[in-house]
Amino acid sequence: MRLKAKLQEVIDKISAKPSKICILTHTNPDPDAIASAFGLAYFFKKTAKAKTELFYDGIIGRINNRIMVDVLKIPLKKITPKSFEKCDYICLVDTQPGKRNNCFPPDKQALMVIDHHFEEGLKIKADFIDIRKNIGSTAAMVCQYLDAFKIEIPSEIATALFYGIKTDTDGLLRDYSKIDERYYRKLFPKLDYRALHSIEYPELPKEYFYDLADAITSARVFGEILIADLGKAFVPDMTGEMADYFLRMEGISLVLVYGEFENRLYFSLRTKKRGRRLGLLSYELTEDIGSGGGHNKTGGGVVENPLLNKKVFLERFFTKFGIKLEKLSLFYSKI
Ligand SMILES: [Mn+2]
Structure with a gap:
């Protein structure tokens, strides 16, 4: 062998x-x-x-x-x-x-x-x-x-x-x-x-629920896409945790969650659909401004210097999926 x-x-x-x-x-x-x-x-x-x-x-x-x-x-x-x-x-x-x-x-x-x-x-x-x-x-x-x-x-x-x-x-x-x-x-x-x-099934710290609250109140939908901003995340992994959670929402097939931790922007992408190549997408979204990778149905990465680059990152994501800012709505107004 x-x-x-x-x-x-x-x-x-x-x-x-x-x-x-x-x-x-x-x-x-x-x-x-x-x-x-x-x-x-x-x-x-x-x-x-x-x-x-x-x-x-x-x-x-x-x-x-x-x-x-x-x-x-x-x-x-x-x-x-x-x-x-x-x-x-x-x-x-x-x-x-x-x-x-x-x-x-x-x-x-x-x-x-x-x-x-x-x-x-x-x-x-x-x-x-x-x-x-x-x-x-x-x-x-x-x-x-x-x-x-x-x-x-x-x-x-x-x-x-x-x-x-x-x-x-x-x-x-x-x-x-x-x-x-x-x-x-x-x-x-x-x-x-x-x-x-x-x-x-561990006990969860209070900070977890603060981030959860931020995720829910900030969530916006555009068709099958949901985007949520944690503001300051208590740990970087919260973006993945919340992205997994939102993906369970009916009618949603792609989720982007991002949040800041120690002056870097962390993000996670999740999808239910095949062939979305989110690892490659994460790589492209962060070109020259950070790093990203993943697999087909999951992706994620880091954007350096969010003060400068958060906008670039989001614009790239919006352009990729044809999202118009004025068309984004609070998720609960859709239900
Ligand atoms: Mn692995």
């Missing part, structure tokens, strides 16, 4: 001397990135007896994700300027060197790059590159690695990987592949159901 042979080369390389392997997620890690880092660390532990450290450089915003790290005891740490010095090798999960959603110096050589996002024209330097854009989650790719070496997956890692696949594919309903489906089913008997429930 080709994949196994390629993985074996990595294992041989790191086993040659005692080494520390650092695993880096994207800036504000989602469950798929967190689970992939956790699963990959276990892979190294079992195959190479290697020491690992798990890093991110932004914030773990979504309350579910914080609880996930907490209850599954995932040793994910915020990176410091000195962290890379401690690493003999660095792996990136759910992101790639050169993408703006991670802090990895693009000229540096990585050990492994494992991702399922679209990005053209990046020159990646790594011993092992596995980038598959037709797969729904990085977590399912890590499951494949564990499977290739017949490694039994303990409950806390199974729960993390399952939640990673579940959130990235919306429970196998969006942008998923046969591989996601296979491991979603395979992991199911191993789950810690109590932990999973506490991750999926």
Whole structure:
């Protein structure tokens, strides 16, 4: 098997001397990135007896994700300027060197790059590159690695990987592949159901409801499109959370939610329709003013310097869908 042979080369390389392997997620890690880092660390532990450290450089915003790290005891740490010095090798999960959603110096050589996002024209330097854009989650790719070496997956890692696949594919309903489906089913008997429930239905901070109120009062509709402005979001991930929520509104097929956090504008796009290519759209909407990406039915990104660029971003979105400002109406006046 080709994949196994390629993985074996990595294992041989790191086993040659005692080494520390650092695993880096994207800036504000989602469950798929967190689970992939956790699963990959276990892979190294079992195959190479290697020491690992798990890093991110932004914030773990979504309350579910914080609880996930907490209850599954995932040793994910915020990176410091000195962290890379401690690493003999660095792996990136759910992101790639050169993408703006991670802090990895693009000229540096990585050990492994494992991702399922679209990005053209990046020159990646790594011993092992596995980038598959037709797969729904990085977590399912890590499951494949564990499977290739017949490694039994303990409950806390199974729960993390399952939640990673579940959130990235919306429970196998969006942008998923046969591989996601296979491991979603395979992991199911191993789950810690109590932990999973506490991750999926956590207590929510008051700030969550303030943002929810802002989202609802600001929401405007234009045909099947809903746009909401959170003003200042309490965490960047609130845009995704609210976009998922609004997509459940009847008659709505495309949602844009944006909000400011620490002088940057974060946005999320969601659709129910096929073929909208929201990842590519996010990329185009942020050209020269930020960064964006995603998949078919989900997209998102960041706009730098919102004072200057928020208008540019919104105008691009309005132009793309032929939205006229005066035709936007409050969503509740439509019902
Ligand atoms: Mn992912």
